[in-house]
Amino acid sequence: MPKPKQNARGKAGASLPKLAGCESGQSKINNCSADDIAKVVRELSEHGLALNSASGATQMATLPKALQHRGARGLSTYEAVAAGYLRIATRVKELKSNWDIITLRESYVGPDGLFHAGVARYVLIGRIDRSAKAQRAFDFGGAQ
Numbered sequence: 001m002p003k004p005k006q007n008a009r010g011k012a013g014a015s016l017p018k019l020a021g022c023e024s025g026q027s028k029i030n031n032c033s034a035d036d037i038a039k040v041v042r043e044l045s046e047h048g049l050a051l052n053s054a055s056g057a058t059q060m061a062t063l064p065k066a067l068q069h070r071g072a073r074g075l076s077t078y079e080a081v082a083a084g085y086l087r088i089a090t091r092v093k094e095l096k097s098n099w100d101i102i103t104l105r106e107s108y109v110g111p112d113g114l115f116h117a118g119v120a121r122y123v124l125i126g127r128i129d130r131s132a133k134a135q136r137a138f139d140f141g142g143a144q
Contacts, residue, residue, distance in 0.1 A: 032078050032119075034111045040079040044069070051084040059084070059091050064099055067124035074123035078110060092122050100125035 044050055049066045051058055063085060067075060080088040092101055104121040 029107045029109060029115070032076065032108045032110050037078055037082045037111065040070075040075070041083050044083055054084060054086070056091075060094060063091050064095060064124060067101065067122060070124075072123060074104070074121045076106070076108070076121045077119050078108070080122070088122070089120065098128055100128055 041050075044066055047069055049062060049069055051062055063080075066083070075083070075085075075088070077088055085091055092103070095101060102123050102125060104123065105118045106121050107115065107117045108119050110116050110119075
């Protein structure tokens with residue numbers, strides 16, 4: 001009888017390198033167990049950054065604070081969904097009009113035990129300075 005798949009599409013039986021913790025980002029493949037995700041959600045809650053509503057407005061108000069608190073660790077899609085941000089990519093896209101947020105693509109062995117490539121991790125760089133952007137346009141002849 002054949003063995004069941006151990007990884008996602010086309011990766012059955014692939015040997016995986018040493019795994020790092022869910023939030024480490026130090027390894028090419030990160031381990032993101034349910035316990036790792038629960039630690040991140042607990043951390044946000046302990047710092048008053050848990051969502052008290054699933055509304056888009058609440059998510060938009062809370063997400064920049066959560067990302068700022070997490071610093072360079074940011075939030076992965078797994079962590080954000082567990083914290084209540086069900087459309088994290090949409091929220092980040094909306095926030096990018098006022099915030100500089102980078103998206104890192106990482107590989108994970110998720111809580112389901114499967115390999116997932118290209119999982120997003122969002123890291124807040126800071127608030128966009130509109131005056132500096134306008135000045136740059138002026139300096140380089142972009143202002144009318």
